[in-house]
Amino acid sequence: MQLFILDEEGNEQPATLFDYVTYHLHPTFERPLRKLTEPPFTLDEQGWGEFELKIIAKVKFCSTTYTFHHELSFDNNAYNVDYEGRFPYHQTKLREELLNSGSVPIYNEDEISLGQVTNLQRAINLISVSDVDTIQKVINTIVTFPPVSEEIAKRRHQEDDIVILLSQIPNQLLNKICRLVEASSAAS
Structure with a gap:
């Protein structure tokens, strides 16, 4: 084998x-x-x-x-x-290893489309001025997103770190996060 x-x-x-x-x-x-x-x-x-x-x-x-x-x-x-x-x-050395076998998905702000940068920047700006409760809601929104929750479930009994970059989050989820933060800000 x-x-x-x-x-x-x-x-x-x-x-x-x-x-x-x-x-x-x-x-x-x-x-x-x-x-x-x-x-x-x-x-x-x-x-x-x-x-x-x-x-x-x-x-x-x-x-x-x-x-x-x-x-x-x-x-x-x-x-x-x-x-x-x-x-x-997203880890530089591992990315280099993966590139030996072909292309690797985009992971940084310099390589993503203008629409994604706009949503990403908007989410970063909104999150950076949010209170702790709102940030907790953002985290819960991310970890309950089906692809993320499936990955977490696979590793439930492992000691692996799960790292999620905001630049890896799809526009649909970024928009949801922005709406959540804006709603929390309006309610405050």
């Missing part, structure tokens, strides 16, 4: 963005936990049964880990399974 990342054309690239990968084999193996530190994180074992294999990949430069549940099968001599991951690409 090996772990790769795919570039924009779907070609396998070394998964250099991971510090290590831990394979959790079936408990009947003599050493069921295998921690590998060199891409492509090759695990070469022999066994007789099919089982669900847990793979934990630790991302470099941060505390983020990804857990993959892979159904080990012997139906074919070889097979590929693609998994999707979201990475904290």
Whole structure:
């Protein structure tokens, strides 16, 4: 078994963005936990049964880990399974690693559209003069936004930091935040 990342054309690239990968084999193996530190994180074992294999990949430069549940099968001599991951690409060193395999989404104010900058700047200005209660409402609005709450739910029992840049928030949510802050300001 090996772990790769795919570039924009779907070609396998070394998964250099991971510090290590831990394979959790079936408990009947003599050493069921295998921690590998060199891409492509090759695990070469022999066994007789099919089982669900847990793979934990630790991302470099941060505390983020990804857990993959892979159904080990012997139906074919070889097979590929693609998994999707979201990475904290706002971190400079990790962003550089990710760029080795293709493009990386926009994350800073210099790279976003004028409409997004306008909404972003408006949200920043409004939040910066808000009281603690309003800021708490803004935080609650962000963490209850479905994509954010789903990400939080996935990491509920992990010690990973979740970092959300205002520049990553979609216009729809920025507008909602601005309306919330303006309503709180008007009520004060």
